[in-house]
């Protein structure tokens with residue numbers, strides 16, 4: 324029988340990536356497509372062909388490495404050096420509209436809150452805070468690790484370290500939940516955090532055995548997450564009752 328993934332870890336804090344685990348990554352896809360179309364219109368070019376866009380996007384998803392913006396700038400703007408310009412233009416279009424919150428997020432955060440410190444740890448614009456408030460998640464979030472507010476981006480260790488400091492926990496007692504290997508699972512694991520890979524959005528569409536071996540556990544959604552992280556509660560109680 325295989326051991327549960329976090330059987331040896333007392334989990335005191337859980338950090339969530341936002342795009343993928345919380346909001347649909349198609350919000351980012353819409354923004355980056357709009358940005359590409361703006362920039363191409365300025366060059367007198369036609370809008371991006373959807374199938375060609377999807378091919379580049381899926382190649383980055385399959386690889387779980389490399390810069391999506393650089394690949395898109397090279398393919399659709401003719402110069403990978405325009406990635407920063409694309410990034411800047413994407414920011415203006417990037418929103419998380421009502422209805423793009425995954426249905427399993429609120430029940431998951433509600434169950435975790437109070438038992439562990441809950442944080443977001445994400446490369447996002449400051450406006451994501453308004454979306455999370457609008458959707459009723461703010462009362463369940465203790466640590467707001469939003470890159471635009473903190474000044475560091477994943478995969479930099481600094482954003483993880485900042486969030487750990489805010490949570491008052493160590494890597495050994497903290498788990499990061501994200502949907503990318505390159506910006507979530509690998510940097511978190513390097514620092515010693517537990518890792519959950521959520522297989523939606525920018526995650527690999529058909530993960531390989533090697534990819535699946537990188538996180539502590541891979542899950543299709545957040546439904547079983549509280550139980551996975553907290554066990555049945557006995558471990559936490561045993562720890563609390565220890566003299």
Ligand SMILES: [Mg+2]
Pocket residue numbers: 340341342343344501502503525
């Ligand atoms: Mg993500």
